[in-house]
Amino acid sequence: MNKIYLDNAATTPLSSEVLNEMMPYMTTVYGNPNSLHSFGREAKAGVDLARERIARALGCEPSEIYFTAGATESNNWALNGIAKANRHKGNHIITSKIEHPSILETCKKLEREGFRITYLDVDEYGLVRIDQLLHFIGPDTILISIMAANNEVGTIQNIQAISNIAKEKGVIFHTDATQAVGSVNLNVREMGIDALSLSGHKLNGPKGVGALYVHNGVMITPFINGGEQESGLRAGTSNVAGIVGLGKAVEIATRDIIANSKKMRTLRDYFINKVMQNIELTQLNGHPVQRLPNNINLSFGMVEGESLMYMLDLNGIAVSTGSACSSGSVENSHVLTAMGIAPDLAQGAVRFSLGKNTTKDELDHVVEVLIDCVEKLRKISALSKSQVGKEDE
Amino acid sequence: MYNTKIMEILQNPQNAGMLRGANAIGRADSDICSDIVKFYLQIEDGRVVDAKFKTFGGATLIAVCSVTTQMIVGLTVDELLNFNVNSVLEVLGELEPQKDYCLNLASQALTNAVDDYYKRLEKEAKADSE
Numbered sequence: 031m032n033k034i035y036l037d038n039a040a041t042t043p044l045s046s047e048v049l050n051e052m053m054p055y056m057t058t059v060y061g062n063p064n065s066l067h068s069f070g071r072e073a074k075a076g077v078d079l080a081r082e083r084i085a086r087a088l089g090c091e092p093s094e095i096y097f098t099a100g101a102t103e104s105n106n107w108a109l110n111g112i113a114k115a116n117r118h119k120g121n122h123i124i125t126s127k128i129e130h131p132s133i134l135e136t137c138k139k140l141e142r143e144g145f146r147i148t149y150l151d152v153d154e155y156g157l158v159r160i161d162q163l164l165h166f167i168g169p170d171t172i173l174i175s176i177m178a179a180n181n182e183v184g185t186i187q188n189i190q191a192i193s194n195i196a197k198e199k200g201v202i203f204h205t206d207a208t209q210a211v212g213s214v215n216l217n218v219r220e221m222g223i224d225a226l227s228l229s230g231h232k233l234n235g236p237k238g239v240g241a242l243y244v245h246n247g248v249m250i251t252p253f254i255n256g257g258e259q260e261s262g263l264r265a266g267t268s269n270v271a272g273i274v275g276l277g278k279a280v281e282i283a284t285r286d287i288i289a290n291s292k293k294m295r296t297l298r299d300y301f302i303n304k305v306m307q308n309i310e311l312t313q314l315n316g317h318p319v320q321r322l323p324n325n326i327n328l329s330f331g332m333v334e335g336e337s338l339m340y341m342l343d344l345n346g347i348a349v350s351t352g353s354a355c356s357s358g359s360v361e362n363s364h365v366l367t368a369m370g371i372a373p374d375l376a377q378g379a380v381r382f383s384l385g386k387n388t389t390k391d392e393l394d395h396v397v398e399v400l401i402d403c404v405e406k407l408r409k410i411s412a413l414s415k416s417q418v419g420k421e422d423e
Numbered sequence: 424m425y426n427t428k429i430m431e432i433l434q435n436p437q438n439a440g441m442l443r444g445a446n447a448i449g450r451a452d453s454d455i456c457s458d459i460v461k462f463y464l465q466i467e468d469g470r471v472v473d474a475k476f477k478t479f480g481g482a483t484l485i486a487v488c489s490v491t492t493q494m495i496v497g498l499t500v501d502e503l504l505n506f507n508v509n510s511v512l513e514v515l516g517e518l519e520p521q522k523d524y525c526l527n528l529a530s531q532a533l534t535n536a537v538d539d540y541y542k543r544l545e546k547e548a549k550a551d552s553e
């Protein structure tokens with residue numbers, strides 16, 4: 031069997047539809063969109079169309095969409111920019127313990143600069159504790175940033191409830207929707223979301239391009255100075271082909287959201303059930319239902335995640351362990367730790383993230399290989415069945 | 424850094440599993456993660472005649488344990504005490520810097536196995552003298 035890619039939460043292959051849309055902008059349409067002549071105007075038309083497509087998908091105005099180099103940049107900019115432009119109103123920011131490092135590290139930087147940050151706990155399923163949000167929100171709170179769906183365990187947050195609380199208290203609400211766009215309906219106007227980050231390469235679009243939606247009227251400082259691009263807030267010659275690809279990818283993801291979600295949800299549940307039936311001591315991490323249609327995060331008792339990931343890789347199956355962005359670290363995932371998962375099971379967690387082209391045959395093959403790999407690793411495991419999940423006791 | 428030797432061993436680790444009749448058992452637990460190494464040695468007439476391991480850890484730790492058990496069979500207890508686990512690098516090549524802890528963990532488990540051996544000897548000697 032060919033190689034099987036089940037790491038679509040890390041990145042996705044570029045779709046041919048998106049590539050076709052991008053091709054002219056990598057070849058014949060090479061003008062600078064800021065130039066006034068016909069070459070420039072032609073490139074600008076591509077950027078404008080992409081902005082319109084994303085605005086339509088999110089339910090906002092094109093003037094509220096700013097192109098960036100990806101969701102990490104969008105997250106850095108949203109937190110830094112909104113915090114600093116609203117400091118006169120207060121210095122308190124609320125986020126959660128399971129955010130992406132691009133949020134958490136930016137929060138730490140803001141803490142060093144004098145902001146007060148509250149990191150909300152999550153429950154065993156990875157759902158942000160709304161009771162804590164209500165408890166900690168105060169008159170000096172200027173910003174709430176909670177991810178729409180978690181990249182590791184796929185738990186979808188109660189974004190509407192959080193947004194309602196923010197509105198009621200007059201606090202700006204930002205959400206990192208990198209994993210959620212294309213899987214979760216996010217109409218920013220209807221939901222009252224003030225700022226939202228998204229990325230191209232998670233949606234079968236190109237790498238190195240993303241967007242930040244900022245509601246008109248929300249104050250934000252510029253991210254890069256020195257040009258008129260992106261309303262003067264994010265200077266630098268636009269990545270035209272990337273932006274065009276992003277626009278198309280978002281349009282397709284929104285267009286196909288129902289069909290893709292349904293297909294992936296069916297495959298996801300099929301895989302989870304088959305693994306649970308065939309491999310004892312398997313634990314599903316994250317919410318059983320309120321989770322991304324393509325996310326499967328499992329711990330196999332007595333088995334360490336990295337060795338299992340490499341064994342699957344040797345069998346042509348790509349998955350990830352811990353958080354893909356932090357796998358260089360020997361520390362356990364901050365997400366699984368916040369969910370209260372025992373250290374050995376957290377270190378054993380493996381994420382299988384489906385793509386829109388994943389097939390049932392592929393998943394059947396993965397289960398077969400998985401059964402074999404888990405058995406081999408359990409034979410050499412220093413943990414016994416009775417010790418699983420009790421390492422620290 | 425992708426280490427092909429480590430991957431080769433991961434597919435077919437040597438001396439993995441428990442050793443019945445082991446008379447020197449050493450365990451070491453990582454203090455930074457959940458990694459565990461257990462060595463089971465059989466020492467006869469002051470020489471290691473068989474060695475096996477069990478582990479909870481990544482590919483590098485499995486490879487370090489596998490090569491260690493291969494290298495220590497045939498050593499005298501004295502030689503075992505002086506055995507430098509870094510010798511496994513001759514087989515494995517360079518490790519990623521963040522995986523250096525695997526060597527320390529294996530080394531600690533080996534030291535604990537020797538301690539266990541002497542404890543058992545002492546216990547036997549006491550039993551004999553009583």
